Amino acid sequence: MATKHSRVAARVMLAPAVILLLGWMLVPLTMTLFFSFKKYLPLRGDSMANGLDWVGFENYTRFVGSSSFWPSVQATLVIVGGVLFVTVILGIVLALLLDQPMWGQGVVRILVIAPFFVMPTVSALVWKNMFMDPVNGLLAHLWKFFGAEPLQWLSQASMPSLILIVSWQWLPFATLILLTAVQSLDSEQLEAAEMDGAPYIKRFWFIVLPHLSRAITIVILIQTIFLLSIFAEIFVTTGGAFGTKTLSYLIFQRVLESQNVGLGSAGGVYAIILANIVAIFLMRIVGKNLDA
Amino acid sequence: MGRIQLKQVKKAFGDVTVIPPLDLEIEDGEFVVFVGPSGCGKSTLLRLIAGLEDTTSGIIEIDGKDATGLPPAKRGLAMVFQSYALYPHMSVRKNIAFPMKMAGLSPEEQNRRIEAAAKALNLTDYLDRRPGQLSGGQRQRVAIGRAIVREPAAFLFDEPLSNLDAALRVGMRLEISELHKRLATTMVYVTHDQVEAMTMADKIVVLQAGVIEQVGSPLELYHSPRNRFVAGFIGSPKMNLIEGPEAAKHNAHTIGIRPEHLTVSTDSGDWHGTVGVSEHLGSDTFFHVKIDGFAEPLTVRVGGDFDLHYGDAIQLTPDPALIHKFDAKGLRIT
Amino acid sequence: MARAVTTNRKILNTAIAWGVGLVIFFPILWTILTSFKTEAQAISDPPVFLFFDWTLENYAVVQERSDYMRFLWNSVILAGVSTVLGLIIAVPAAWSMAFVPSKRTKDILLWMLSTKMLPAVGVLYPIYLLFIQLGLLDSRLGLIIVLMLINLPIIVWMLYTYFKEIPGEILEASRMDGAGLKDEILYVLTPMAVPGIASTLLLNFILAWNEAFWTLNLTAAKAAPLTAFIASYSSPEGLFFAKLSAASTMAIAPILILGWFSQKQLVRGLTFGAVK
Ligand SMILES: Nc1ncnc2c1ncn2[C@@H]1O[C@H](COP(=O)(O)OP(=O)(O)OP(=O)(O)O)[C@@H](O)[C@H]1O
Ligand SMILES: [Mg+2]
Numbered sequence: 034m035a036t037k038h039s040r041v042a043a044r045v046m047l048a049p050a051v052i053l054l055l056g057w058m059l060v061p062l063t064m065t066l067f068f069s070f071k072k073y074l075p076l077r078g079d080s081m082a083n084g085l086d087w088v089g090f091e092n093y094t095r096f097v098g099s100s101s102f103w104p105s106v107q108a109t110l111v112i113v114g115g116v117l118f119v120t121v122i123l124g125i126v127l128a129l130l131l132d133q134p135m136w137g138q139g140v141v142r143i144l145v146i147a148p149f150f151v152m153p154t155v156s157a158l159v160w161k162n163m164f165m166d167p168v169n170g171l172l173a174h175l176w177k178f179f180g181a182e183p184l185q186w187l188s189q190a191s192m193p194s195l196i197l198i199v200s201w202q203w204l205p206f207a208t209l210i211l212l213t214a215v216q217s218l219d220s221e222q223l224e225a226a227e228m229d230g231a232p233y234i235k236r237f238w239f240i241v242l243p244h245l246s247r248a249i250t251i252v253i254l255i256q257t258i259f260l261l262s263i264f265a266e267i268f269v270t271t272g273g274a275f276g277t278k279t280l281s282y283l284i285f286q287r288v289l290e291s292q293n294v295g296l297g298s299a300g301g302v303y304a305i306i307l308a309n310i311v312a313i314f315l316m317r318i319v320g321k322n323l324d325a
Numbered sequence: 326m327g328r329i330q331l332k333q334v335k336k337a338f339g340d341v342t343v344i345p346p347l348d349l350e351i352e353d354g355e356f357v358v359f360v361g362p363s364g365c366g367k368s369t370l371l372r373l374i375a376g377l378e379d380t381t382s383g384i385i386e387i388d389g390k391d392a393t394g395l396p397p398a399k400r401g402l403a404m405v406f407q408s409y410a411l412y413p414h415m416s417v418r419k420n421i422a423f424p425m426k427m428a429g430l431s432p433e434e435q436n437r438r439i440e441a442a443a444k445a446l447n448l449t450d451y452l453d454r455r456p457g458q459l460s461g462g463q464r465q466r467v468a469i470g471r472a473i474v475r476e477p478a479a480f481l482f483d484e485p486l487s488n489l490d491a492a493l494r495v496g497m498r499l500e501i502s503e504l505h506k507r508l509a510t511t512m513v514y515v516t517h518d519q520v521e522a523m524t525m526a527d528k529i530v531v532l533q534a535g536v537i538e539q540v541g542s543p544l545e546l547y548h549s550p551r552n553r554f555v556a557g558f559i560g561s562p563k564m565n566l567i568e569g570p571e572a573a574k575h576n577a578h579t580i581g582i583r584p585e586h587l588t589v590s591t592d593s594g595d596w597h598g599t600v601g602v603s604e605h606l607g608s609d610t611f612f613h614v615k616i617d618g619f620a621e622p623l624t625v626r627v628g629g630d631f632d633l634h635y636g637d638a639i640q641l642t643p644d645p646a647l648i649h650k651f652d653a654k655g656l657r658i659t
Numbered sequence: 660m661a662r663a664v665t666t667n668r669k670i671l672n673t674a675i676a677w678g679v680g681l682v683i684f685f686p687i688l689w690t691i692l693t694s695f696k697t698e699a700q701a702i703s704d705p706p707v708f709l710f711f712d713w714t715l716e717n718y719a720v721v722q723e724r725s726d727y728m729r730f731l732w733n734s735v736i737l738a739g740v741s742t743v744l745g746l747i748i749a750v751p752a753a754w755s756m757a758f759v760p761s762k763r764t765k766d767i768l769l770w771m772l773s774t775k776m777l778p779a780v781g782v783l784y785p786i787y788l789l790f791i792q793l794g795l796l797d798s799r800l801g802l803i804i805v806l807m808l809i810n811l812p813i814i815v816w817m818l819y820t821y822f823k824e825i826p827g828e829i830l831e832a833s834r835m836d837g838a839g840l841k842d843e844i845l846y847v848l849t850p851m852a853v854p855g856i857a858s859t860l861l862l863n864f865i866l867a868w869n870e871a872f873w874t875l876n877l878t879a880a881k882a883a884p885l886t887a888f889i890a891s892y893s894s895p896e897g898l899f900f901a902k903l904s905a906a907s908t909m910a911i912a913p914i915l916i917l918g919w920f921s922q923k924q925l926v927r928g929l930t931f932g933a934v935k
Contacts, residue, residue: 036379038396042840043759046751050815051767053748057808058774060789061782068784127679135673143922144680147687150914152869154889155907159690163900169702171689178705204683258775265871265886269893284780289876294784301781308776316769377831397834410832414850423846424836471836 062305068298069093085295092299101283106307108192109279113260115196116203117253123200124207124252125245128215131208146205153202157269160198161187191275199266203259207252214248215241254315261308280304326388327479327511328353329374334383336369336535343369344535346383351479351513351528356505358522359515360558361532367515370532371481374513376400387478398427403472404481407488409464411456417467418452424475435474442470445504462493469504479511486521498525519559523547531555553655556581562611564649565623577650577658584611584626586647591633594640598623600633614639687911694718694904701900717905725888727909734884734913736799737874738867741806742860745814748807750856753818754844758827768819771812779809779872790877797879805877806867814863821855822848857924861917868914885910 069092071085096102131142148156164171165186173183186194218241226236262281271277273286284304288297329351336344344366351357359367372378374385376397385393392400403424412420418439425435443449446466456464465485472480485501486494502525505512516522522529523543531538531546531554539551543559550556556564564581572580588594589612598616610631615622625641633639650658681688692708693701700711721727756764786805787796795801825848833847849856871886878887889910892903918925 036377036396039759040761043755043761046840047755047767049748050752050771050811053808054771054774054811058777061785062777064785064788065782130672130676130679133672133676134669135676136669137673137677139922141676141680143919144684146925147684147915147918150865150869150918151687151911152886152889152914153871154875154886154893155910156686158889158893158903159686159907162903163689163693164686169900171706174706201683201686258772261776262779262872264779265875265890268871268875269890281778281780284778285783288780288784297780297784301778301783304778304781308778309773312773312776316773375835377834397831398837398839402835404832404835406828406832408826408828410826410828412829412833412847412851414853423833423838427837427839427842471832475836 065298065301065305068294069302071295073294073298074292088295092295093302096287096296096299096303101278104276105278105280105283108277109261109281109307111192112196112199112263112277112279113257115192116199116260117256119196119200120203120207120256121249121252123204124211125249127204127208128211129241131212132215145208148201149203149205151202153263153265154269156202157198157266160194160201161270165194187271188275191271191277195266195270195277198270199260199263202266203256206256210248210252211245214245218244257311257315261311280307326353327351327477328386328388329479329511329513330384330386330389331374332384332386334373334385335381336366336373336378337381342381342535344373347535347537349530349537349540351511354509354511356502356512356514356525356527357530358526358528359513359530359532360517360519360522361538362558363517365532366535367517367532368483369535371404371483371513371515375402375404375481401475401478402481403475403477403479404483405465405468405472405485407484409456409468409488411464411467411471413456416453416455417448417459417470420456420467421470421474424471428475438474439470442473445473446470446500461489462497465489465497466500469501473504473508477510479513482512482514484515484517486516487518501525519561523559529559531558549657549659550581550649551657553579553581553651556649556651556657562624562626565621566651567619567621567623569620571619572650575648575650578653579651579655581649581651582623582643582647584624586644587623587625588642588644589625589627589631589633590640590642591638592640594642596623596641596643598639598641600635600637600639603634605630612639614641616641687915690904690907692904693901694908696901696904698899698901701904717901718909721902721906721909725891725906727888730883730885730888731909731913733799733882734868734886737802737806737882737884738864740799741803741810741867742814742863744803745807745811745863746818746856746860749811749814749818750844750849752815753822754848756815756819757822757825758830768816771815775809775812783876786873787877796877797881797883799882802874802877802882802884805873806870809870809873810863810866813866814859817859817862818852818855821852821859824855825851854924857921861921861925865914865918 068085070087070089071092072088073085127145131138131145135141151159162170167173167183167185170183170186172186176183184190222240223236226240231239263279264281264285267273267277267279267282273279273282278286280300281304284297284300287293287300329349331347331349333346333348334344335342335346347370359370361367369378373380376392376395376399380393383393384391387400387402412423415423421439421442422435425438430438439452440449443452446469448463448466448470451459451463451467456467459467465488468485482501486497489497498521501512501514505525514521514525526543528540529543529546530540533554538558539546539555546555546559550559550564553566557566560583562584564583565587566579566581568579572578596616596619598614598619601613601615601622603613604611607630608628610627610629612625612627612631612633613622614625623641652658694717695713695715696707696711697714697716700707756768790796790801793801795804829851830843830847833843838847868884869886871890874884874886875890878884889906892906
């Protein structure tokens, strides 16, 4: 549909976005790469102006060699995987529920999507203190009410707690996408299956679920993008303690808390590689799904 | 003024050549219709003239000036799309005013032209509605109104009536013809409906696979089609094409005879056969006849009602002066 | 796939759905309620739900301790300006990709999205250094640029999906009508895409409002938005539930209210334009 004029115009109009993002990606990336080969401890007087010592791959080997490295990769995968699991399953259940005829559907929908509006720092603080506090938290009261010993949520069950908090924030998103998909399902197909005598479970498994596959892919893609970089939730709740130190958080500590920029940068490069692996993997799926 | 010349114009999408180099002249004030089967490149040709597509090679001249590189906005042409392409967020008035606003006309002049166009197109009562609140025919008129007010050098129509129902289509066809008579502006009109082509055109361009098969007035095409393709394409119902021994009798590879040029009788005739499906319309009767010794059944048209039905014997006689003869390549033998 | 059902079934559906909805909403509700309690009531055992002495005292204390309006204003400016700036850059880009697609369009789009996957921590220090060099640390301008850049891929993506739904013929009609590129985008495309643009605007405003990595790490006092305001309540010493609740309510109220009033666009926007 295009002429030379419009193609030239298209290139010109696309340029600002591409150039900005390219700069946003390349400039800091190059610097990170540069630092990752240097000894750079600002607190010990290292600075760009004085020149930094070249240390080869030392930062890289030290970062991987540190006892925190593999646990952090594991923590990252557990959080991302856990939240995806919870939100997709509950999202499907909620979507099917909200699709049923009822009174006040609009209000229920608002209630369900509300957590998405809550900033991560607030939700982490509220959950940490008002719900998960072992003495005064609401959950502690609930446990005591049933005669159980209140849990030290964020230390004894740190991972599940964190997954709970983050899932609470992302459930609205998953539900909404899946609900939209459920609503676009052709009811005649379901009725035909019902006429054929297929029980609900079968109808769900063979008709509803395949219909939702594209929506599920989108949920997984978009959530993964955001979940790989969760920060505030950990920063506020455990501060990376009790096995909740994700790769991102580990790097954050190396750079800001221990002020070891070289080491942190090497970690950054690892994180970028990991993110790219996930990205390539996801983009493949989504790229295919985009055309459908 | 609206004289359009295409010189060796070619269009390819990637490796696929949709229109091989082609020459065409459209005179000022002419009503030219492009017809051809689906996918033959009619829309593409129209869009090349409009400037919505680039030519791969060749030159397009409008009023003698090279317009090949001009963007659509600068060509001074107006186009009516199959989907109408009205601006859904603007009222009818704003839709019609849009091209004038772009041209920077004064508000008074804009209003004057809007009123005139609305009156001519029976849109006065709808000027403040949105396109979404109009019927298909009304939308079509708005699209035409939007084209008229620009006072373009030529109008381009791409199957403008194909989304309308049959009755409306006839009405709009007349309206567009009348508009052409009144404005005397060049119109290029794409359709695959050959009734539209025959009734509206000064000049018909028959296309097949991007190639011009014949250019001529409707009756030229009807009376002396240049080849088998045009013979089969123009005329309704289609011309009967007969090959084999019967054609050989006329020293041709193929002979063609139009359904209305066969005489029907029950007792005498050149060709003997039986009636298959018969369609009785009152004003006309169509018979599909299986003739002994012919590979394909023939279609016959008789004026008025004719009392023959499925399985009846029938005899046909072609009017010898109206038999078309074609050689092995499909070209007309004169 | 709505179908006729019996009234009993509908009552059951309604009860379950409201129950689930309230459970999900409960943490927010509880926070808002607690913000009106005294500190003693806030930690009373057993907890009190509705029957307590409602007080506004916590809000007064929070306002006194930290200048709420300044943080709020920063949040509004940061989220608002970065989103609008992002839109201005994204509209032409999305136009290009939706209406003049080439073989590379899909790759560019996916590449843009993939920049979202770059772990922010990986580039925190370089950005920090650059900000010091450019004098952008703890400045609104610096954060606006960063927030704009991190949301740009999403804005482009969303606009792209909305634009794709607009028939190209209408844009072609405007070209025939003598519209230049600027007119085409300004007078035809943008007004037609208003619902999509509104959704994009809202969603990205919220994402920027809630962004808590860069806003926490690149600000100190001057440019700090509400994310930083609330983070200052995370230190364990002197933590009081009622005041924490009041501060939390103040931080999320603007977005909750905005969300309430623009439900329809938001629901559409929340799906990132990814499903119809
Ligand atoms: N943008 C494009 N890219 C590739 N091929 C195209 C493009 N546009 C059209 N074509 C091809 O060019 C040929 C001519 O298309 P065109 O739309 O001109 O046909 P048409 O005669 O208008 O058919 P119809 O009567 O169905 O509208 C078709 O084979 C079509 O597939
Ligand atoms: Mg066509």
